Amino acid sequence: MSTENIITIGEAELEVMKVIxxxxxxxxxxxxxxxxxxxxWKRTTVTTFLAxxxxxxxxxxxxxxxxxxxTPIITAKQYKKAQVKSLLKNVFDGSAQDxxxxxxEEKALSDNDIAELKAIFEKKE
Amino acid sequence: MSTENIITIGEAELEVMKVIxxxxxxxxxxxxxxxxxxxxWKRTTVTTFLAxxxxxxxxxxxxxxxxxxxTPIITAKQYKKAQVKSLLKNVFDGSAQDxxxxxxEEKALSDNDIAELKAIFEKKE
DNA sequence: AATTTTCGTCTACAGTGGTAGACTATAATT
DNA sequence: AATTATAGTCTACCACTGTAGACGAAAATT
Numbered sequence: 001m002s003t004e005n006i007i008t009i010g011e012a013e014l015e016v017m018k019v020i021x022x023x024x025x026x027x028x029x030x031x032x033x034x035x036x037x038x039x040x041w042k043r044t045t046v047t048t049f050l051a052x053x054x055x056x057x058x059x060x061x062x063x064x065x066x067x068x069x070x071t072p073i074i075t076a077k078q079y080k081k082a083q084v085k086s087l088l089k090n091v092f093d094g095s096a097q098d099x100x101x102x103x104x105e106e107k108a109l110s111d112n113d114i115a116e117l118k119a120i121f122e123k124k125e
Numbered sequence: 126m127s128t129e130n131i132i133t134i135g136e137a138e139l140e141v142m143k144v145i146x147x148x149x150x151x152x153x154x155x156x157x158x159x160x161x162x163x164x165x166w167k168r169t170t171v172t173t174f175l176a177x178x179x180x181x182x183x184x185x186x187x188x189x190x191x192x193x194x195x196t197p198i199i200t201a202k203q204y205k206k207a208q209v210k211s212l213l214k215n216v217f218d219g220s221a222q223d224x225x226x227x228x229x230e231e232k233a234l235s236d237n238d239i240a241e242l243k244a245i246f247e248k249k250e
Numbered sequence: 251a252a253t254t255t256t257c258g259t260c261t262a263c264a265g266t267g268g269t270a271g272a273c274t275a276t277a278a279t280t
Numbered sequence: 281a282a283t284t285a286t287a288g289t290c291t292a293c294c295a296c297t298g299t300a301g302a303c304g305a306a307a308a309t310t
Contacts, residue, residue, distance in 0.1 A: 008296080011297085011298090012299090013297080029257075041298090042299070042300055043257080044258095044259095044300055044301070045298075045299050047257085048300080049297090051258095051259090052297080066256075066258085066305095066307070067256090067257070068258075077227075077230075079216070080217065080224075080227045081227050083212060083216050083227075084212070084224060084228055087208060087212050088228070088231075090136060091208050096234050096242070097241045097245070098205070099228070100225065100228075100242055100245065101245060102206050102208075103209055103213070103221055103225075105206055106210050113221045113222055117222060117225055118243070118246050121242065121243050121246070135267050136267085136268090137268060137269090138268090155286085155287075166270090167270055168270095169270055170268075170269050170270060172287085172288075172289085173270080176288095176289090177266090188288085191286075191287065191288085192286090193288075251310105252309100252310085253310075254309070255307080255308070255309085256306085257305085258303105258305085259302105259303085259304085260302085260303085260304105261300100261301090261302085261303105262299100262300085262301085262302105263299085263300090263301105264297100265297085265298085266297085266298105267294100268294090268296105269294090271290105271291090271292085272289105272290085272291085273288105273290080274287100274290105275286100275288080275289100276287085277285080277286075277287095278283100278284080278285070279282100279283080279284070279285085280281105280282085
């Protein structure tokens with residue numbers, strides 16, 4: 001493992017990442033702003049998030065014409081895995097069973113979810 | 126639902142909570158300090174964590190003799206559920222399948238884990 | 251050409267969390 | 281009694297995150 005890639009992404013920053021992850025190609029700040037407009041953030045707020053995400057190495061940016069375009073460096077998959085891993089380690093002391101049990105207790109799983117998960121398990125072993 | 130119970134607990138604070146959760150009865154700051162000594166925190170640092178946890182309503186404190194004794198208000202179970210819920214919502218957009226799939230990809234599950242989880246599923250439906 | 255709109259850049263401020271020193275009061279030892 | 285150890289309280293500092301205003305340049309509109 002490399003000398004560590006512990007990039008933290010804040011909750012608001014994450015909303016921005018999600019928009020970029022959804023986009024097939026590099027996406028402009030204008031488009032990003034539009035996509036997160038429901039959050040009510042000012043343009044400069046979103047811009048700050050973008051700048052910080054670039055600083056952290058989560059995004060790469062390039063200026064095309066007048067505007068900045070962003071591309072993910074960290075993928076959604078990587079991020080998700082890192083987050084589950086972190087939760088598993090920090091909160092559940094490594095017990096995946098405990099984690100999944102908590103999901104149940106949260107009633108976070110529909111019958112359909114359960115069916116799907118069983119399918120995953122069957123396949124996996 | 127009440128008007129919200131979004132108590133955030135930092136990573137270091139959590140280590141302190143864990144110690145208190147493990148203790149059957151109210152536990153003194155001295156004992157807590159001893160229990161977290163491997164982290165190398167100064168006494169006053171731990172004390173700050175405790176004070177903040179009390180402020181946030183995660184712990185209750187009472188002075189007995191010379192020392193403060195702490196008892197959890199938030200239980201480990203509540204906290205864990207809230208954390209999984211939060212991860213599910215913020216990172217996995219509510220898809221529990223996606224979350225569990227990430228656990229797999231993380232290779233966080235041993236064969237034994239898988240067996241145990243299957244058992245949970247069987248029981249649950 | 252003059253004006254307005256669109257963007258990027260810089261600076262700032264408050265809240266939370268990690269970290270701890272200074273100060274004080276009380277209890278334990280010598 | 282004098283000294284030392286123990287434990288609580290206060291204050292502070294920095295990094296990170298959410299939030300955004302002020303400024304300036306370039307592009308689009310009138």
